[in-house]
Amino acid sequence: MRALTLLAGALVAFAASLPTLGFESFPPGGNAHDTITARAARRAGLSRSAVRWLQAAVRRPDLEQMSVDLTLLGGRRMLRAFRTEQLWMPGCRYDRLDHFDRAAGEPSAVAFAAARDRMLDARDRAVERLSVQDVEEAIRALGDALHALQDFFSHSNAVDLDAERRAELLQILYARGVAAPPQAKLALGIVEACPPPRGLGEPARTLAEAVELCDAGSESHLCLNKDSDTSVQGRLKSNGRSKYAAARDLATEHSAILLEQVRRRVAKSDWVLLQQARLP
Numbered sequence: 545m546r547a548l549t550l551l552a553g554a555l556v557a558f559a560a561s562l563p564t565l566g567f568e569s570f571p572p573g574g575n576a577h578d579t580i581t582a583r584a585a586r587r588a589g590l591s592r593s594a595v596r597w598l599q600a601a602v603r604r605p606d607l608e609q610m611s612v613d614l615t616l617l618g619g620r621r622m623l624r625a626f627r628t629e630q631l632w633m634p635g636c637r638y639d640r641l642d643h644f645d646r647a648a649g650e651p652s653a654v655a656f657a658a659a660r661d662r663m664l665d666a667r668d669r670a671v672e673r674l675s676v677q678d679v680e681e682a683i684r685a686l687g688d689a690l691h692a693l694q695d696f697f698s699h700s701n702a703v704d705l706d707a708e709r710r711a712e713l714l715q716i717l718y719a720r721g722v723a724a725p726p727q728a729k730l731a732l733g734i735v736e737a738c739p740p741p742r743g744l745g746e747p748a749r750t751l752a753e754a755v756e757l758c759d760a761g762s763e764s765h766l767c768l769n770k771d772s773d774t775s776v777q778g779r780l781k782s783n784g785r786s787k788y789a790a791a792r793d794l795a796t797e798h799s800a801i802l803l804e805q806v807r808r809r810v811a812k813s814d815w816v817l818l819q820q821a822r823l824p
């Protein structure tokens with residue numbers, strides 16, 4: 545039992561030391577992804593049950609790619625200690641495109657186009673699956689598309705741009721094959737290799753060091769992410785609100801836009817199947 549307690553303590557300390565890796569997907573029910581998804585899905589007329597199913601699908605890329613199954617580590621007692629089954633840990637299954645991240649050395653415009661096209665592929669797959677009444681696969685694909693879309697707002701400089709340059713960038717968010725404008729900046733992904741080479745994230749910095757780095761125009765994760773209102777960028781205020789809140793609101797608006805794009809492309813009866821989907 546003592547060993548278990550020590551292990552649990554070490555895991556908690558480790559988890560707390562990790563930077564956030566996108567809008568949070570944890571704990572289920574009260575995180576940024578869940579809030580954004582619920583607001584957009586309710587606007588699209590999804591039932592409570594369908595909203596819950598879609599929320600789980602949106603959380604999936606984070607949970608599958610960046611977490612460890614506690615059942616493998618400590619069995620039932622461990623699960624009770626954490627009141628969860630999952631713990632954050634960047635994993636080897638991490639794929640930056642699913643989170644609108646950029647690889648080291650990769651130009652932002654290249655990463656943007658690749659992540660955008662992956663997101664649109666998932667959206668189109670949702671349309672295709674819903675058109676043959678395969679609701680389960682349609683929701684899975686919608687979850688992938690919405691996750692990436694939501695992460696785009698927390699991993700890019702979209703909220704930092706003035707209205708005109710932001711509109712220019714958002715216009716090509718749904719235009720496959722169109723090159724990103726030069727103002728597009730995407731954050732560097734947290735995990736760049738498998739296994740991660742040295743440590744797991746970027747080196748720890750003081751706030752002053754971080755501000756200096758970011759003022760110099762760095763496109764590191766630290767300098768771009770608005771994952772939470774405690775991140776360096778996320779807590780900055782613009783027009784009286786945090787950039788985290790601004791990113792979350794834009795992500796909500798665009799999640800609703802993507803759902804509307806799907807609705808327009810499927811038969812009314814198939815859309816109703818999605819609206820009334822019940823978690824299996």
Ligand SMILES: [Zn+2]
Nearest residue numbers: 566606643695
């Ligand atoms: Zn993510």
